[in-house]
Amino acid sequence: SASNQNGGRSGARSLSPSPVSDDLQKIDVNPPKGTRDFPPEDMRLRNWLFHNFQEVSRLFGFEEVDFPVLESEALFIRKAGEEIRDQLYCFEDRGNRRVALRPELTPSLARLVIQKGKSVSLPLKWFAVGQCWRYERMTRGRRREHYQWNMDIIGVPAVTAEAELISSIITFFKRIGITASDVGFRISSRKVLQEVLRCHSIPEHLFGKVCVIIDKIEKLPLDVIKNDLKSAGMSEAAIEELLRVLSIKSLTELEEILGGAGEAVADLKLLFSLAEKFGYSDWIQFDASVVRGLAYYTGIVFECFDRDGKLRAICGGGRYDQLLSTFGGDDIPACGFGFGDAVILELLKEKGLLPPLNHQVENIVCALDHNLQGAASMVATTLRGKGQSVDLVLESKPLKWVFKRAARINAQRLILVGTTEWQKGMVGVKILSSGEQYEIKLDKLE
Numbered sequence: 015s016a017s018n019q020n021g022g023r024s025g026a027r028s029l030s031p032s033p034v035s036d037d038l039q040k041i042d043v044n045p046p047k048g049t050r051d052f053p054p055e056d057m058r059l060r061n062w063l064f065h066n067f068q069e070v071s072r073l074f075g076f077e078e079v080d081f082p083v084l085e086s087e088a089l090f091i092r093k094a095g096e097e098i099r100d101q102l103y104c105f106e107d108r109g110n111r112r113v114a115l116r117p118e119l120t121p122s123l124a125r126l127v128i129q130k131g132k133s134v135s136l137p138l139k140w141f142a143v144g145q146c147w148r149y150e151r152m153t154r155g156r157r158r159e160h161y162q163w164n165m166d167i168i169g170v171p172a173v174t175a176e177a178e179l180i181s182s183i184i185t186f187f188k189r190i191g192i193t194a195s196d197v198g199f200r201i202s203s204r205k206v207l208q209e210v211l212r213c214h215s216i217p218e219h220l221f222g223k224v225c226v227i228i229d230k231i232e233k234l235p236l237d238v239i240k241n242d243l244k245s246a247g248m249s250e251a252a253i254e255e256l257l258r259v260l261s262i263k264s265l266t267e268l269e270e271i272l273g274g275a276g277e278a279v280a281d282l283k284l285l286f287s288l289a290e291k292f293g294y295s296d297w298i299q300f301d302a303s304v305v306r307g308l309a310y311y312t313g314i315v316f317e318c319f320d321r322d323g324k325l326r327a328i329c330g331g332g333r334y335d336q337l338l339s340t341f342g343g344d345d346i347p348a349c350g351f352g353f354g355d356a357v358i359l360e361l362l363k364e365k366g367l368l369p370p371l372n373h374q375v376e377n378i379v380c381a382l383d384h385n386l387q388g389a390a391s392m393v394a395t396t397l398r399g400k401g402q403s404v405d406l407v408l409e410s411k412p413l414k415w416v417f418k419r420a421a422r423i424n425a426q427r428l429i430l431v432g433t434t435e436w437q438k439g440m441v442g443v444k445i446l447s448s449g450e451q452y453e454i455k456l457d458k459l460e
């Protein structure tokens with residue numbers, strides 16, 4: 015039946031109040047505090063970055079997984095005084111459930127592994143790229159969300175897993191033009207701390223909390239660190255020994271202090287020898303002061319830093335052999351890393367390595383007469399059927415407008431549908447880079 019544009023409701027529509035008139039105030043067009051929109055130029059850069067994350071994950075044989083951004087708050091409640099806990103974006107939902115926007119991906123991954131149980135065979139090599147959230151008082155003006163690339167190997171106790179993960183990150187860096195003179199990895203093992211704490215018979219349950227305190231050693235004054243360690247239950251002697259061990263800068267020295275029998279030294283020696291075989295020795299260094307700020311790491315920990323020292327850690331990770339069992343799962347070893355989308359872009363900007371990305375379209379199709387709009391749609395559909403991208407001009411516009419739009423969208427070709435040509439089943443083609451112009455039968459167009 016003939017109906018007007020809006021389905022015959024025009025009469026009714028003009029009578030009902032327009033939504034804006036209810037209250038004249040304009041909505042805030044900016045995104046919520048600490049969050050970002052991704053307009054096309056930013057989305058192109060994000061897609062380029064994520065494509066590289068995904069390509070490297072593919073090269074390493076990892077499978078992609080994803081989880082809800084909303085999780086039970088319980089997944090992230092750890093009593094080790096972590097910053098990530100203080101800033102949890104949590105709330106009570108309409109069903110009175112305590113929920114949180116995930117601040118990281120690893121707990122969700124652990125949850126899914128446990129949920130899958132025996133139905134998956136180990137080892138698992140899973141990756142995810144997901145948005146993570148924190149709620150910070152905007153006093154610090156920092157972002158409340160970022161995207162993280164995570165790679166995890168579940169079910170491999172040997173440090174061959176950590177060596178593989180570090181290799182994947184270096185593969186990523188090489189793909190985007192970052193070299194070993196731009197960044198490096200500081201590597202240590204929390205088993206170093208563990209052995210010191212055991213020597214001073216510090217109870218195991220303090221381990222996570224001590225690590226979280228130590229992780230702040232570069233950010234807080236030493237006496238504050240010492241006080242926190244004391245109130246965490248460490249003796250003066252234990253604190254002194256711990257701080258001394260943390261200042262060790264070589265594996266040889268570490269072996270002298272801890273002896274060659276411990277797992278810490280053995281793990282690190284094996285990791286560094288594997289690095290040699292992978293060919294990335296000049297990307298890594300031992301640094302006993304690296305602990306990372308997440309309570310659940312139990313072994314090797316690493317973080318990537320920019321050698322100019324201008325930026326925060328680019329990425330970080332480590333072994334978390336107890337996380338699954340703390341969630342009630344089996345005692346399954348695991349290790350992984352998180353790689354945020356913010357610092358890496360700052361580094362690429364610094365290095366002049368941001369890729370030039372612009373919007374491209376192969377064809378812009380335009381009817382030269384409003385009676386040929388249908389014909390133009392057929393031409394667009396034919397080209398799209400051949401895998402060609404088409405920006406179809408949807409209203410009758412002066413040619414000047416069409417050329418301007420063609421330039422703005424970086425069209426390679428202008429396809430003109432004119433009456434005389436169309437009667438011969440032909441269209442006009444203009445190659446916009448060369449200006450070359452010709453007519454062609456539609457089915458010859460590709």
Ligand SMILES: CC(=O)Nc1cnc2ccccc2c1
Nearest residue numbers: 146147148157158159160356
């Ligand atoms: C540099 C940056 O944006 N960091 C950042 C931003 N948002 C987050 C959100 C959750 C957890 C960590 C986060 C870290």
